[in-house]
Amino acid sequence: xxxxxxxxxxxxxxxxxxxxxxxxxxxxxxxxxxxxxxxxxxxxxxxxxxxxxxxxxxxxxxxxxxxxxxxxxxxxxxxxxxxxxxxxxxxxxxxxxxxxxxxxxxxxxxxxxxxxxxxxxxxxxxxxxxxxxxxxxxxxxxxxxxxxxxxxxxxxxxxxxxxxxxxxxxxxxxxxxxxxxxxxxxxxxxxxxxxxxxxxxxxxxxxxxxxxxxxxxxxxxx
Amino acid sequence: xxxxxxxxxxxxxxxxxxxxxxxxxxxxxxxxxxxxxxxxxxxxxxxxxxxxxxxxxxxxxxxxxxxxxxxxxxxxxxxxxxxxxxxxxxxxxxxxxxxxxxxxxxxxxxxxxxxxxxxxxxxxxxxxxxxxxxxxxxxxxxxxxxxxxxxxxxxxxxxxxxxxxxxxxxxxxxxxxxxxxxxxxxxxxxxxxxxxxxxxxxxxxxxxxxxxxxxxxx
Numbered sequence: 001x002x003x004x005x006x007x008x009x010x011x012x013x014x015x016x017x018x019x020x021x022x023x024x025x026x027x028x029x030x031x032x033x034x035x036x037x038x039x040x041x042x043x044x045x046x047x048x049x050x051x052x053x054x055x056x057x058x059x060x061x062x063x064x065x066x067x068x069x070x071x072x073x074x075x076x077x078x079x080x081x082x083x084x085x086x087x088x089x090x091x092x093x094x095x096x097x098x099x100x101x102x103x104x105x106x107x108x109x110x111x112x113x114x115x116x117x118x119x120x121x122x123x124x125x126x127x128x129x130x131x132x133x134x135x136x137x138x139x140x141x142x143x144x145x146x147x148x149x150x151x152x153x154x155x156x157x158x159x160x161x162x163x164x165x166x167x168x169x170x171x172x173x174x175x176x177x178x179x180x181x182x183x184x185x186x187x188x189x190x191x192x193x194x195x196x197x198x199x200x201x202x203x204x205x206x207x208x209x210x211x212x213x214x215x216x217x218x219x220x221x222x
Numbered sequence: 223x224x225x226x227x228x229x230x231x232x233x234x235x236x237x238x239x240x241x242x243x244x245x246x247x248x249x250x251x252x253x254x255x256x257x258x259x260x261x262x263x264x265x266x267x268x269x270x271x272x273x274x275x276x277x278x279x280x281x282x283x284x285x286x287x288x289x290x291x292x293x294x295x296x297x298x299x300x301x302x303x304x305x306x307x308x309x310x311x312x313x314x315x316x317x318x319x320x321x322x323x324x325x326x327x328x329x330x331x332x333x334x335x336x337x338x339x340x341x342x343x344x345x346x347x348x349x350x351x352x353x354x355x356x357x358x359x360x361x362x363x364x365x366x367x368x369x370x371x372x373x374x375x376x377x378x379x380x381x382x383x384x385x386x387x388x389x390x391x392x393x394x395x396x397x398x399x400x401x402x403x404x405x406x407x408x409x410x411x412x413x414x415x416x417x418x419x420x421x422x423x424x425x426x427x428x429x430x431x432x433x434x435x436x437x438x439x440x
Contacts, residue, residue, distance in 0.1 A: 191293050
């Protein structure tokens with residue numbers, strides 16, 4: 001017996017799948033926000049005077065970057081309740097994404113801060129800019145421009161990684177797809193279509209980020 | 223009575239680790255072969271071929287590895303071939319590796335100074351000898367840190383085979399965790415095993431990257 005592909009189940013489930021896309025984007029956005037907070041705090045701690053704090057940050061970054069996200073989310077899933085955080089799967093997923101993305105954000109932000117030459121700041125003061133202006137025009141904007149491509153790339157990576165959060169049944173696109181699959185047994189059709197929904201999401205994000213970059217960061221460097 | 227995490231459980235995790243390593247090696251070997259073809263097609267000079275490979279790479283970079291695995295796994299099942307779960311996931315990871323390694327090596331091939339190709343052409347070398355003897359040896363050197371970086375990604379990525387039910391390290395961890403009710407200990411050990419596998423590679427990769435960057439400054 002040959003198998004006949006039937007994509008009508010996907011078409012019927014489209015509203016649920018589109019809500020799943022919204023879930024995925026919200027999950028990624030919340031995770032990225034947490035990752036940025038961890039990133040900034042981590043960079044400050046990474047260059048602090050306390051040696052144990054520096055070692056802690058380095059250890060954190062190495063552990064997160066050298067273990068799979070799936071194992072991290074399972075570990076947190078069981079560890080968070082022990083420290084009194086009884087959270088639903090989606091909140092657990094946000095924390096896992098934030099912790100994972102945070103380790104990468106630390107490296108990215110650190111690179112951006114180091115890309116600002118000290119002489120630039122001194123030149124700014126010499127030109128009579130006050131402290132706020134120096135921070136805004138000489139430190140913040142060029143640093144943001146320097147890390148923008150890696151940071152937005154990281155956001156897209158995090159969006160794709162969030163599919164793994166279906167393993168703890170957080171609300172996002174892949175878990176919606178799994179539910180539809182178990183209702184209809186049309187595994188290939190469902191996952192094939194959902195793959196292209198992810199592709200649409202990441203291409204839209206790429207386009208959006210490129211437009212923002214064109215609007216804000218397209219000034220000559222020298 | 224529930225068993226505690228002891229030597230038999232640890233042994234079970236080690237057997238999972240073996241499958242993780244084997245899966246990584248098979249996918250990496252397959253991915254290197256197919257990835258070289260992708261990289262060569264991507265830089266072959268024919269517009270349409272370059273575009274097709276570009277879209278191929280773009281699809282793998284723009285979709286989650288987990289979904290790629292699902293599509294290959296259930297897609298292969300539809301063909302009626304009765305494939306072993308290991309073969310099915312290995313094919314999935316190989317296809318993914320071909321796209322990522324193809325893109326890494328595309329960049330490396332293009333990073334080899336154009337004068338090298340021109341000099342080879344002036345000497346009358348044809349395409350295969352130009353690539354094999356002049357461009358690729360230099361490209362491999364340039365691409366090594368990124369290639370090692372991808373290898374680490376691949377080791378971590380093979381954990382997703384657990385979700386389609388193949389028993390490698392992460393799945394073995396889940397099973398032991400369900401048996402012993404000691405999830406923190408079990409996943410801690412599993413994480414440590416992945417770390418021991420990945421960290422030396424990461425370290426080697428970043429050291430080589432620093433060395434290449436210094437060589438570039440000279």
